[in-house]
Structures are given as C-alpha cells and as structure tokens.
Amino acid sequence: MGGQDLITQLKDHFGDQIRDVNLEAIDPWIEVIPEGLIGICTFLRDDPQFGFDFLSCLSGVDYFQPDPKKAAKVDWEPHLELVYHLWSIANKTSLVLKVILPRWKDGVVDELPEVPSVAGIWRTADWHEREIYDLFGIRFSGHPDLRRILCPEDWVGYPLRKDYEMPVEYHGIRCR
Amino acid sequence: MSTVEKTQIVEFDVRTDEMLVNMGPQHPSTHGVLRLVLRTDGEIVSEVTPHLGYLHRCAEKIGENLTPRQWSPYTDRMDYLAGMSMNLGWSLCVEKLMNLHVTEKARHLRVIIAEMQRIASHLVGMGVYGLDLGSFSPFLYAFREREKILDLFEEVCGARLTYSYLTVGGATADFPPGWLEKCESFLEQFLPVIDEYHALLTTNAIFIKRCAGIGVISREMAISYGCTGPVLRGSGVDMDLRRDGEEWYTNMYDGYAFEVIVEKDGHYPNDHTYPAVPPEAILGDSWHRFYVRMLEVRQAVDLVHQAIDCYRKAEGSCGDPVKITEKLPKGEAYLETEAPRGQMGFYVVSDGSAIPWRVKARSSCFCNLSVTSDLCRNTLIADIPAIIGSLDIVMGEIDR
Amino acid sequence: MESINGHTLLFLLFGALTCFFALAVVFSANIVRMAFYLILALAATAGLHFLAGADFVGAMQLVLYVGGTLVVLVFGVMLTAQSPFVSLRTAGGDWVLAALIGGTLLVILLPVAFQVGLPPTTTDGAFTDETGGERITSSVPVTVPTATRIGLGFLGVPGDDFSGYLLPFEIISIHLLVVLVGAAYLARAKRRTTVKNSDVSGGS
C-alpha cells in the first residue's frame, strides 16, 4: 500500500521528530518524540492522503524486568512505551505511533513522565489517557480532566507497572 | 461609543436549586455496576458524570502471568453476553502474532459460532432496552429465543455463558453430530419471531416517541469518540470490520455475501422486508441504533445459513489447538474484530517466551459509554435509561 | 338525652376532628405537617357537610378544597420545603398577639353558635315541616336530591321571573381566572439589573 513512500513523505515533512521507523513488523510502526506528538497527530488526521480520523486504541507498555537475573539478558533498557493504533475509515489503512518515555521523569522516582494529551484531536483519547494515567502513571499535560478511572480515586501506586507492589490493606480490607 | 446605562428588567424563571442524584451503582437500568452522578434541576438533567471501575478485575495484569490459551477464559468474562466473540478476537490476535493459519473448516465453524453469538447478544440488547423503557414483555420473548441458542452452545462446548470454546488454532471440539440440523431448524422458526419483535417494539408508537430524536450522536462525534459497531453505524458511518477490517480478519469472511447495515442516502439495504423508518427518527438517535441491531440479527441469520453450507462442503479437521505452553514469537500484534457491541481489539506484546509481556483489551463499550456526558446534557431523567440502553453497554467489558 | 342520637354523636365527632386538626395546623412546626393537618381539617368539614344533608356541597368541598387547592399547596410546599423553610417556629411575641385575636373571635362566635340551638333529640323518623325551621330530626342519613335544586336555582326555572345565579357565577369565574393568570405572572422572580448597551444589543 505504498507505505514506504508515505513514510518518506512524512519524514521529509517532520524530519527529526520521527526517530525510528519499522515497516517489517506485523504492524508497521513509527516512533515519535513526545514534543512532536501533537503536530504529527493533527497532520495525520487532517491530511486527506493519510486521513487517520479514528484512534482505535491507546495502550501503555512497561519495559522493565524486575528480577536481576533476567534483566541481564534483556536487550532494551527500562522505559515506558505509549502505543497509538490509528485507523483511517476512508482509506481502510492502519498505522501505529510509538512514544518512548523514561520510567520516571528525569530519574526521580514517583515523578510521573509527561506527554502532551491528544484528547483535543480524538475525543476518545480522553478516557484512554485517564486509564493509562490510572494504571501506568503517565501524566498527560493539557488533558481536560485527568483523574483515575478504573481504580478508586484515593488508590496508591500504578498497578500495571512491572515493579508494582500490591498495598497490604486498603481502608481496612486486607489485599495481600 | 458611550455605553448608555440602560436599566432593563431581566426576567429569571423561578429559581430552584440543583440536586445531585446518584443513579447507580445499584440501579435497575444501568446494565450492571455503572454509577452516574446526575446534576438535576427538577426533572431536567444538566450534567452526567459516569464513574467506572466497580467491576475492574485486573484482567490485563493477570494476562502477564498466563499463556494465551490459559488467558482465554478471561476474555469471555469481559463481554459476558458475547463470550464467543471475545474468544474469537483473542485467538485471531494471537494467531496473527504467530502467523498461524487455521484450516478451512475451522474458519467456517468460527463464522457460524460468531454469528449465532451475535444473534444471542442482540436479543439481550433488544429485550433489556424494552425493559428500560418500561415494557416488560419483549424481554421475555427475547430470552426465550436466546435460551434456544444457549442450549445449542451448551451442546457444542458444555457452557452457556462463559465458553472459552474458540482458542488459538481453531476450536476445542468439533460440532456434535446433528448439531447443524438443530441449528437450521432454530433459524427457520426464528424468522417469524423477528417480525414479532418489530411489531412489539420497533413500530410501537410509544417506543418511537421515547426513542426517536433522543441522544443523537452526529457522524463526527461518533468517529471522534471512537464509537464502534451499531452505535457507529446508527450514526450513518459505513464501517463494518467484517468487510473493511484488517486483511487477517476479513479473510475469515471472504466468500460470504452480506450487506453492511447502515443508512446510505436515506435508506437501509432492503434485501428483506423491514418496517420503514418513522419520520420522527433522526439519523444517529437511539431509535436508529436499536434498528441497526434488529437488522443485524436478520443479517446474522443469512450469514449462518451460508456458513453452514460452506462448513458442510469443507473437509479436514476443525482446527487443532496449539499446545498450552506454545512458545510465542518475539514481537507484537494488534487486531480488532467486529463483536456484537462494537470493535473489540486485542493487543499482545511478546518477548519470545510462552507468556506474553503485555496484554491489552480495547473495549468497544468503553468508548461508546464515553459519549454519555456529552449526550445527556439537559435531557429528562426518563431519557437517561433510554440513551444508555441504546448504547447497549456491558460493564464487564468496560472495567475489564 | 334518653338514647344516644347517632346524628349528634357524629356531629360532635366531626366537629372535634375539625377543631383538633385546625389547632394542629397552628401548633405544628414542620410545614409539610401543617399542610397535612390542613387537608384533614378540610376533609372533616366535608364530613360535616354530608351530615347536614348537603351531599353536593360536601363533595364539592372535597373536590375543590382538598382535591384541588391543597394538592397544589402540598406541591408548592414540597418544592420549597428545603432546609431553611422546613420548620417555621413562631416567635414568642406572635403567640400573644395570635392568642389575643383568636380569643376575641372565639368570644364573638360562641354565643352565636349556641343561639342556633342543639339539633333536637326527638327520635321520630319523619321530617316535621310545620315548625318552619330546617329541622333534621331523623337519624336516617338524608338522601334528598339537593343537586337538582341547586342546579335549578342556578339556572332559574324557564318561564318564571326568577332568573338564576348563572350570570354572577360566570363573572366571578372569569375574574378568578384573571387573578390566577396575574398571580402566575407576578410569581416569576424579576430583578431590576442595569444592563450596558453593548450587552443588550449583543444579547438580544
């Protein structure tokens, strides 16, 4: 589907904001730097040639190996990954956008990494970003109403992180 | 120009203060444990904020410790009214990752099961919607037919609600002998019943008065909020993954003739005798969503007929499921399938071991429900169940 | 009273009920309870009307006062019975003033009530009409057709100089209608605000 020339067109349009491209994977994806996310997403949605007007899914993946033995064999260093699955209703094509984030903002534990929110571009991102903030602890700047959505408001910790420890008790209920 | 002080009597209505009302989590018409905080002024609801998470069972965290075949029982507990479609979606996603093609017979078997599940799920959607609007009888008619489908499923895989029958590589067992004839006899006696439902609800004057023009979702709003399935098609967006989805999913349906149920330039694909669209109904309102579901039941019946013929012609095994601890190739895969309530997406990331690194389920009702706060602004209290009922949400799938 | 006259017994019962509930309205603090006691008081007066044989007027009392006015009154009371208005304590000074006025009115009414004389306790069944007064002596519940006579009195019998009360009735009902519409209009809260010209043009 001519993915290659679309990507080259995208590259020369945005240049260094696209850090990496991988078309051989089962779902070809391009990696984008957080700062350029808003610009690229609006372009991808509005440009008729791309026309990605439908954000199918926004998911987070935590690349961190808790136990040291396996950590040695792993070929990536710990980071958080945001994966945007886009779909174009007109052209019936899909594209995957990835954003690599440090696990904690500039290394300080409990300091959540920042990403600009795309809720302005696709309204569905509003709830998806709240879920990722709730389960992964990634702060989305510019999000209309960033609160926990699945866990109770006063829950501590971010459950889907690999190094997450279940609290011993919550409001008197034993959890572990 | 000088602003001339002009005293003018500004008239306000009788000031009444607002009331915060909790509709849910225990409420007869919120389809499970959904809590809606309504800010009402008398009967008029000025703002709705849904609160979720009451049924959150951390399915995705558990998915990081189980192999794909062990995790499939978790998938059919997500949308417990359409368990087969969830299993199908998860198996296809893992097969896409492993690039594993199932046999021809298994493909047709999957179409039969998926479309029968769609009929059962839409029957629940229709029956419960009648209940939300206050008429009790359609609910029982719908469940009478659904019981028959559940009996058929019970014969196939032993379970009535949470099947985990379709797995990676095909299905755990083939159809028992005589099952296809029973299935066909069910479909024969089901056709006149559909017209009964139309007479009972779709063309009922009070039903139309309660649904038409209520909770209108425009085309752009539906796409922007990521609504899918009957909610999207009810707003006139011509998108059905069985025809224009990913190639890995659509080749399951190639060789099948079916029309996507969506209103194109004013009318629906009229290959069957349907009741006409009433004048009050605006494209994208609750009535249209309900109507799309009813037509999809009709479409599913045709599809099952075609699938049964193809299944009889195909030979070979009905698909041999992979080993429980099958090694997954390194990489990631995302696949969306057309579940009865919308597009159910599964995303699996594997690091080469038998247990996936990350598993994510994209729920259709999650996005469909996100529309409510925009939709229910200054409606009446009686409209809230009408709108939420038309979205046909299942809390298990939303909270995962 | 050698034997209990059913009629007086019921009359005393309904009279006591009316007075009791009327007092309850005055003494109760909760505004919704006041409305409730008012309903019972007016229903008891309807009972009195039935006792007096005026069944049409009794039913009218039930329909108009209890079924009509008080439904709207309770409706209004419920709307406003939020926290500030629920308990209306009357201050000390008002009690004295109220007692004073109430007392004088009572003093005037009591002798008038007794001049009418207690309903006779003779127990003969038939109506006696030679005494000229409206004497209800029988304790058999009265089933004389009052509605027809009220109707005719209303319309006036054809071919007779006495024309009925229809015209004044119509005038009063139109008048009441106008009063109601006026009240509804005045009830809408209005505030006199100074609005700058730009807002006015922009806003309209």
Added chain:
Amino acid sequence: MSEFLINSWGWPPFYAHACAAFVAVVLILHVIAVGAMFFIWLERKVAGRIQDRLGPTRVGGKFGWLQTLADGIKLIAKEDLMPADADGMLFRVAPYIAFCASFSSFIALPFATGWVGLDINVAVFFVVAILGLEVFGVILAGYASASKWSLFGAMREAAQVVSYEVPLGLCIVIPVTIAGTMDLTKISNLQAGWFTNWYIFHDPFTFLTSFVFFSCALASVNRAPFDLAEAESELVAGFHTEYSGLRWSFFFMAEYGSMFLVSALGVILFLGGWNGPIPLGQFVFGAHAAELSGLAFFLVNLLGLANFMFKVVLGVTLMIWIRWTLPRLRIDQVITTCWKYFTPIAAVMFIGVISWQLLGLPSGGDLLPLHVDGRPRLSGDVREQHLKGAVLPQGSADRHSAARRALEGNLVRVGGGH
C-alpha cells in the same frame, strides 16, 4: 336492614343504624379485598400468558389461586423498614390515606339496583371527589421517605394529577348530561334494554368519550403507559421505594382497589352497568319487569350483579393487558397528552353530546327502545319526566315562584317521581 332491626328485633334506632352501617361497610370491604386479591392473581396469570409463560401454578391447587394469599403472608411477615431521616408520622400515615381514599369511594358504587352502600344522590361526583384524595397518599409517601427517588416519584404524581383530572371530569360529565342525574343507580337503570341503549352507543361523541375516559382512568390509577410515579426503570420504584412489608401492601391494595373502582365507574357510565346486552328481564317477566319484588327481584339483581362483575373484570383485564404490552411514556409526554389532546377532545365531545341532544337527533337508545308500560320510552322524555316530578308542584299561585319556594322553603319532599 335497619328497619328490619328496629321493627322485628326492637333495637333502639341508633344501634340499628350503626349495626346496619357496620355490616354494609364490612360487606364492601370484603368485596373489594377479595376483588383486589382476585385481580392480583389475575394480573399474574394474564401477564404470564402475554409473556408466553404460565404464571403461578403450584401455590394452592391447580391454577395457583392461593398465590395472592401467599404474597399477603409474605408481606405481613416482611419487616416494615423506615428510613432514618424520614418524616415518621407522614411516612406511616401515607399508605393508609391512599388505602382509605381508594376504598371509601366504594360506598357510593352500586352493584345492582338497591345493592349499594349508600345511595347518594351525587354518587358520581362523590366518587370522583374521593378518588382525587388518593393522590395525597402518594405525594406524602414520596415526600416523607426522604429519598431523592421517591421525591421525584411524588413530583411526577402531583404533575400527573393536575393534568389528567380535567379531562377525566369532562368525560364523566357527558354521560351525566345524557342521563340527567348523578345517581349511579339511575344512570345504570336508564341504560336497560338492548345493548344499543348503552351510553357508549348513544351517539358517536359518547363512543369516543369512553376511550378518552378509559385512558384518563389509566392515568388516574397510575397504570401502564402512565405509571410514572413508580417507574421502575428510572426511579428505582418511585414513591414507594422505601416501603416494604405491610405498608407497601397497602399501596398495592389501594392500586388494585382503585383499578376495580375506575373500571366499575366506566362500566356504569358507558357500558350499561348491570344491564346485559339482551334484556332477559323483559323476556322472562314481560311488561311489569320494572316492579318486581321478593325472590324475583333478588334473582334479576343477581343476574345484574353477574353482568356487572363480568364487565368490570373485562375492564381490569384490559388494563392488565395494556400494562404488559406498552412501554412507559415520559412525564412531559403524559402532560402534553392530557392537556393538549385529552382536554380539547373531551371538550369537543361535551359540546357534541349537548348539541346532539338539543337537536333531538336519533340516539342509540331509539334503535331498540325499552318498552315501559306499553309505550317505547324515548331517551328525551326521561329528563322531562324527572324534571316534572322533582320541582314543579301543581297549583302554587302565591307571590314567590315555585322554584324559589322550593329553594328557600323547608325541606319538603316534593311530589313523587324519583
């Protein structure tokens, strides 16, 4: 009954009347209580049939006819809860108001000629008045249970009352104008003879009025498309959300009692009360069917009672049928239907019926008129005969006119004739 006690047993009149009244009240209460129990059982069976299932079958014998008794015992055994910050007194009193209002209007409801609690001359007006009180039970219950849902239920009930009572009143006035009296026994007796004498076939206007009446009756009883005060799917259970056990059953009995009453009222006003479609009395007893006495009168009344009950049960079954097929209307739709559709229709019907009679157009009654002492009785002359007898005593030549004397004069039983 009371004369019997006074003459043969020599009781003092007061006790006799008190005892007669007591017996009458107990009789009525039992008729309605048994009726309500029967209707609850009927509703379960008819609902079952409509929904393609059996309804109660195991409780007590073949058709589960003891089901309602079982419900009653369950409700009595259930704990009577009361929310903490509910208004205690009002919360307890509300169900009894609704119950008394719906049951006390049965005093004026005749089951057959003479079989009536108290033959009030303004029976129709009395029944409508008492029916209007039932709304207080609902409103006070809604307010007193201090929960937001029941407050909504109460508000809706109040709004609904304001909107359906006008058309209901108008529809009731129409048969009253035809009959010329508000006494239910007379209205029903005037519809004797063939079914064409029934007021529903009197003229096209009354035919339509009966349907408007039936819909407003549904609204007044909170049933089917108008059951907004207790809308399960929106308001949890509307005004009786916080009630349970015996108090809840009082609301339940009140609802079925007023269903019985409203359908009985409709039957008497439009469907000829206790007169069957064909005048059996006329065939059997010939000319002097009107003046029967003793056993014959009792038998004819019994037949009349059977007719009346059959029609009432038909009416209630229709209500049940509508409830289990139609969805519920929204509150603003109910109010628009009542104000913008029922009231104008009822008004037009009213004018229609009046002009129909003034112009003396042929009415249903003229097709197969009942022969009263040899001469076919025409509908028109019923009123004149009633008028002549009531007020105009012969030979009053003094200064005041007869009417004024009748009004201001003492309570004279003026001439015979009614």
